[in-house]
Amino acid sequence: MNAEARESFARFVAERSNSLMRLAYVLAGDQHGAEDLLQSALARTAARWRHVQENPExxxxxxxxxxxxxxWRRRRRESAVAVPPETSVGDRSDEVDLRLALDRALLVLPPRKRAVLVLRYFEDLPEGQVAEILGCSVGTVRSQSHKAIARLREIVPELAVRLETVEGAR
Incomplete structure (x- = not known):
């Protein structure tokens, strides 16, 4: 990579790293995993910068x-059943309890459905862009989103009212 490309890549990382870290955190489920995930993706991007600099994000x-x-696939092979540990939140506010329940529920979703929700609702990307990122049709994004939200309603019933509000706003 020449000096101009290095500078361009460094500028991209400086401008977009916070947003990308948020996505990595939601995908990985913890800070350490998110850091590893982002670092790995940025290393791949740097290696292919000449080819991807038009749309690096x-x-x-x-x-x-x-x-x-x-x-996720490697973990599935290592452990047939992966149940997230119970988290004691004690006397925290209802909002924190609900957020923790949502985090645990997201970990239960299959990878594809989780990715659709993360990109669509956490990253607030339009359906077309989610479809492009995941390499599927817009209809598949809609279907996976609907099924994932239905599953979240089953896992965490107290989310049902809030999810109906979010789903209705889309």
Missing amino acids: AYVRRAMYNEQVNR
Whole structure:
């Protein structure tokens, strides 16, 4: 990579790293995993910078998604049943309890449905862009989103009212 490309890549990382870290955190489920995921995706992006610099964010997002799916697959092979540990939140506010319940519920969703929700609602991307990142049709994004929200309603019933509000606003 020449000096101009290095500078361009460094500028991209400086401008977009916070947003990309948020996505990595939601995909990975913890800070350490998010840092590893983002670092891996940025290393891939740097290696291919000449080819992807026109739309590097889409490339990084796709690289993070692919890497996280591979991690989920490896974990699935290692452990047939992965149940997230119960988290005691004690006397925290209802909002914190609900957020923790949502975080646990997201970890239960299959990788594809989780990625659709993360990109669509956490990253607030339009359906077309989510479809492009995940390599599927807009109809598939809509279907996966609907099924994932229905599953979240089953897992965490107290989310039902809030999810209806979010789903109705889309």
